């Protein structure tokens with residue numbers, strides 16, 4: 001069950017992405033995609049006639065595991081998603097425990113964690129808002145990754161500046177910007193932290209065929225860093241690795257012009273856009 005949910009679909013650019021620049025294999029320069037060569041197979045349509053009371057036969061599952069799988073199959077049927085590559089995930093999860101992450105993983109549910117909560121409020125969470133045995137464990141990245149589920153990191157842009165390298169550094173060192181160590185047993189290795197901000201984040205969004213790595217055929221969206229993250233001391237990552245530039249659709253983003261554009265956007269327009277988005281549902 002879990003592997004079915006995690007298996008990526010074949011490369012299949014959406015119509016909206018037609019014309020987006022992709023990485024070219026021969027020259028490693030940026031070219032327009034040839035969509036005629038891409039497979040067009042869509043996931044099989046959900047079968048609404050499947051009975052809710054009788055889950056499809058699965059490989060031998062322990063009694064309690066059967067119940068867990070039955071729960072998610074019922075949810076898939078209810079939302080007409082059975083037979084699709086729908087990817088479930090739990091988000092935020094700042095206070096979740098290892099056993100809760102393990103349960104999510106057993107159901108094929110992926111995990112997205114908020115390092116920013118640890119970074120900005122970790123010193124207060126540990127010992128002030130909560131007893132230290134709870135607060136120091138905030139954002140249990142180590143426990144989440146041990147489940148084997150793809151784990152991503154995210155920022156909530158409305159309450160924290162999105163600084164991926166700071167997220168990475170903090171989850172590896174388990175130190176807040178004050179320098180205080182909280183729950184070192186929840187530390188992760190650098191490679192896994194980088195995956196959480198690249199490949200796994202793309203996988204969660206079902207964009208792993210387009211994003212997440214600099215790979216031939218994927219979209220030409222990437223950043224240029226001033227140094228190799230693996231070659232600097234991890235506690236100096238933010239100080240020694242700078243983002244030299246961001247490329248989108250094969251073109252370097254003019255950051256100053258981008259920020260000007262945002263500043264001119266009326267806040268009332270953003271509110272209306274949010275209302276429209278809230279009315280749209282994926283299922």
Ligand SMILES: [Zn+2]
Pocket residue numbers: 091092114154155156
């Ligand atoms: Zn969040």
